[in-house]
Amino acid sequence: MALYVKAADILEKAERKQGALKTLVYDSKFSNIKQLFALVCETQKFSSVLLEIIEYTKLLKQTRLSPHLAMVLVYDLLIGQGLKCGGSWKVMMMKHRSRLQAALARMKVKKKVSRNEDLLPADVQNPAGEHLPRYVRVNTLKTTVEDVGVYLKRDGFTFQGNASRLEDLTLKENHFVRDMHLPELLALAPKTDFHDHFLYKGGHIILQDKASCLPAYLLNPPPGCHVIDACAAPGNKTSHLAAIMKNKGKLFAFDLDAKRLATMSTLLLRAGVTCHQLAHQDFLKVDSDGAQYKDVEYILLDPSCSGSGMVCLRESTSSNQEKDQARLASLASFQLRCLNHALRFPRLKRLVYSTCSIHRQENEDVIGACLQQNPGFRLVPLLAEWPERGLEPYTQCLRASIATTRTHGFFVALLEKHSEAANTKQEAVKISGPEATTTHSPDACEEKPEDPQSEDEQTPAADVMPCGQTDSTPGKKRKRKKKNTTAAAPAPVVPAVMAEVAAAAVVTAAPVAAPAAVVTAEVAAPAVEAAVPPAE
Numbered sequence: 001m002a003l004y005v006k007a008a009d010i011l012e013k014a015e016r017k018q019g020a021l022k023t024l025v026y027d028s029k030f031s032n033i034k035q036l037f038a039l040v041c042e043t044q045k046f047s048s049v050l051l052e053i054i055e056y057t058k059l060l061k062q063t064r065l066s067p068h069l070a071m072v073l074v075y076d077l078l079i080g081q082g083l084k085c086g087g088s089w090k091v092m093m094m095k096h097r098s099r100l101q102a103a104l105a106r107m108k109v110k111k112k113v114s115r116n117e118d119l120l121p122a123d124v125q126n127p128a129g130e131h132l133p134r135y136v137r138v139n140t141l142k143t144t145v146e147d148v149g150v151y152l153k154r155d156g157f158t159f160q161g162n163a164s165r166l167e168d169l170t171l172k173e174n175h176f177v178r179d180m181h182l183p184e185l186l187a188l189a190p191k192t193d194f195h196d197h198f199l200y201k202g203g204h205i206i207l208q209d210k211a212s213c214l215p216a217y218l219l220n221p222p223p224g225c226h227v228i229d230a231c232a233a234p235g236n237k238t239s240h241l242a243a244i245m246k247n248k249g250k251l252f253a254f255d256l257d258a259k260r261l262a263t264m265s266t267l268l269l270r271a272g273v274t275c276h277q278l279a280h281q282d283f284l285k286v287d288s289d290g291a292q293y294k295d296v297e298y299i300l301l302d303p304s305c306s307g308s309g310m311v312c313l314r315e316s317t318s319s320n321q322e323k324d325q326a327r328l329a330s331l332a333s334f335q336l337r338c339l340n341h342a343l344r345f346p347r348l349k350r351l352v353y354s355t356c357s358i359h360r361q362e363n364e365d366v367i368g369a370c371l372q373q374n375p376g377f378r379l380v381p382l383l384a385e386w387p388e389r390g391l392e393p394y395t396q397c398l399r400a401s402i403a404t405t406r407t408h409g410f411f412v413a414l415l416e417k418h419s420e421a422a423n424t425k426q427e428a429v430k431i432s433g434p435e436a437t438t439t440h441s442p443d444a445c446e447e448k449p450e451d452p453q454s455e456d457e458q459t460p461a462a463d464v465m466p467c468g469q470t471d472s473t474p475g476k477k478r479k480r481k482k483k484n485t486t487a488a489a490p491a492p493v494v495p496a497v498m499a500e501v502a503a504a505a506v507v508t509a510a511p512v513a514a515p516a517a518v519v520t521a522e523v524a525a526p527a528v529e530a531a532v533p534p535a536e
């Protein structure tokens with residue numbers, strides 16, 4: 001019964017917009033996350049059908065069930081696996097089973113369909129997100145695009161070459177291409193499932209939507225520099241930054257959410273990231289003049305947003321427009337405060353701002369207001385060959401969408417300090433144009449074959465890499481990297497508030513005065529090494 005109660009609770013919270021389904025499920029701490037997620041998603045998908053059945057049979061009146069619990073139970077009884085609970089709940093539902101079944105049958109007759117799926121509205125039957133490629137970012141801290149390609153081919157996938165047009169990203173099952181914009185990105189057929197694949201479990205690949213790979217790629221911090229990831233959890237962009245920095249330098253990552261930080265800590269370890277220092281801290285309260293941040297030159301700011309670009313969330317926009325506008329205004333105000341705060345770091349050269357929102361208020365409007373308030377910064381023109389630009393007059397920025405870029409909806413802006421503009425002009429051109437010759441040049445992908453999501457959050461899994469890999473395998477590289485897991489900043493301290501983080505990583509306690517709870521790679525590593533047995 002716990003499964004049904006939890007699922008009902010999550011559906012209710014999602015309806016009240018207290019969080020995205022995925023986040024609510026992961027935050028629930030339920031023992032079988034996969035089972036819970038499947039039940040919640042399917043119940044939500046069939047909600048229009050279930051509500052009609054519940055209404056027609058007057059189930060709520062007769063059982064006094066809450067609407068969400070009734071939906072979950074009716075889903076599993078009629079459409080799902082059959083009720084798995086026992087006791088009085090099952091007896092009660094079985095009493096109503098034939099009436100509920102009759103109501104479902106009646107709906108099918110009325111709509112002249114035979115399958116349950118055919119009762120769903122067209123946009124639910126065929127959601128746009130299902131057509132998005134499965135993007136796989138190769139984690140260059142552990143392996144190479146070439147090695148991953150070899151593995152995929154060994155697994156029965158066929159390499160189709162380097163993509164050069166949008167259409168090349170529409171792939172048949174078991175086909176894959178290397179992306180035309182991001183050389184470390186592979187695209188596969190929609191819904192290709194890697195969650196149980198050893199490359200994923202070993203942190204060699206990261207399941208991440210293409211648009212969500214843009215911020216770190218465009219910020220492009222060089223190895224050895226100091227970087228801040230201001231709103232970092234669950235850490236997909238942090239691990240991407242670390243890969244670009246080749247694990248050299250310092251990567252300060254902040255987040256307010258302890259649970260997400262705990263997940264992040266595990267994921268970063270799995271990805272072999274060692275240059276990071278996680279802090280459970282409000283970024284707005286980070287002292288920009290603090291001695292430890294005096295060398296920070298790069299900031300990635302990916303703050304909380306409406307998530308309106310996430311294809312799977314679009315149907316849940318509420319009918320209360322006034323409330324939606326107020327929420328957007330409040331998010332935009334928070335985003336602008338974060339931006340203004342980030343620009344105060346004294347040695348900052350470049351900052352990437354990104355959201356997975358399609359709303360102008362959270363994107364171009366925030367950038368416009370920020371530029372007005374910070375005349376020392378300017379926008380850098382990005383990727384000339386990228387097909388979707390920021391709305392006028394902010395065409396230096398990038399937008400992304402299913403139709404134009406085969407990704408979730410996304411926005412990216414790169415700000416640069418004016419005084420740096422002259423010194424870094426050459427660099428800026430490299431980043432912005434198709435003639436680019438940096439290590440991120442799309443041209444680089446022409447040389448070798450092979451190759452993300454809700455912006456996919458990575459689920460931690462303490463799995464073991466298979467044995468018997470050859471020298472060129474990601475497994476071998478992983479072993480070598482393991483020896484490097486000691487190079488982090490001295491561990492600042494930590495309050496008890498980090499209980500959840502402590503579950504995934506060892507933490508120490510923060511000085512009384514310090515608000516931040518910090519986990520360094522150094523201290524966190526042994527915890528996960530213990531949880532994830534070595535490959536060989």
Ligand SMILES: C[S@@+](CC[C@H](N)C(=O)[O-])C[C@H]1O[C@@H](n2cnc3c(N)ncnc32)[C@H](O)[C@@H]1O
Pocket residue numbers: 230231232233234235236237238254255256257260281282283284302303304305
């Ligand atoms: C869009 S998510 C970040 C996703 C992340 N960059 C990634 O790629 O995996 C926004 C994050 O900002 C965090 N957040 C919200 N307000 C914050 C604040 N004031 N300081 C630090 N983090 C904050 C949220 O907890 C959430 O994890």
